[in-house]
Amino acid sequence: MERNRHIYNCQEGCPIESTLQIISGKWKSVILYHLIKQDATHFGELSRQMKDCSRRMLALQLKELEDDGVIVKHQYPVIPPKTDYELTDFGQTLTPVILAMEKWGNYYNKVSAEKNDLTINA
């Protein structure tokens, strides 16, 4: 059992600390993003979307999210086996955070592209 997650303690009750406690895993917010967008709900789909995340890491991060009650795993005992992941009601409450990150990321990608254009055309 790999159980040694970092405990944040910037200050008693710091809200950012609390949020990090749940979503700060290296790939957690990306997983949540895909689950919210529903463009990937199976292990394999997620793995394909997140090319630089190994299957081991993906499994670990999914496990932690499940332990924290953020997602649920549904297993279908068919051949070949199928699993999908879904946000719990509790996990759904994280949507605004993930969407804020999405919005900013899109903005950032845009300004980065523009800066690049300027550099190329300079």
Add this chain to the structure above:
Amino acid sequence: MERNRHIYNCQEGCPIESTLQIISGKWKSVILYHLIKQDATHFGELSRQMKDCSRRMLALQLKELEDDGVIVKHQYPVIPPKTDYELTDFGQTLTPVILAMEKWGNYYNKVSAEKNDLTINA
């Protein structure tokens, strides 16, 4: 020079990945939170607010945020020396993300406290 930051590559242009690129450092969002709230702008103040972040880590994270153009450092050559940190205009654009995290953290602290009460009174 410590320069080996993880490069996220879930998918080309994934907005969450882009956001993580800037704020995923272990203490960065906490630093940004304090700068947004303006309850800590000096190195020592930040250090006091973030008890479990060593001075070394604090300095490293501040340096990366500065390199990324998110914050600026102002140094006053007085005795004793004084420094303060401020969000750049670019850094300001991250405010909605940090505030979404704050809001969720407060919600989470609340439900955790309630759950605790139930456990104690059970």
Add this chain to the structure above:
DNA sequence: CTGTATCCTTCTAGATACTG
């Protein structure tokens, strides 16, 4: 006060092989 440099331990995470 605000950092930087170095050393050293702990943890992270990839590679690989294996299971239901």
Add this chain to the structure above:
DNA sequence: CAGTATCTAGAAGGATACAG
């Protein structure tokens, strides 16, 4: 397909000492 177990290299991060 959907994972788990083990092994290992390399990165993260604390402690300490020193500098402007």
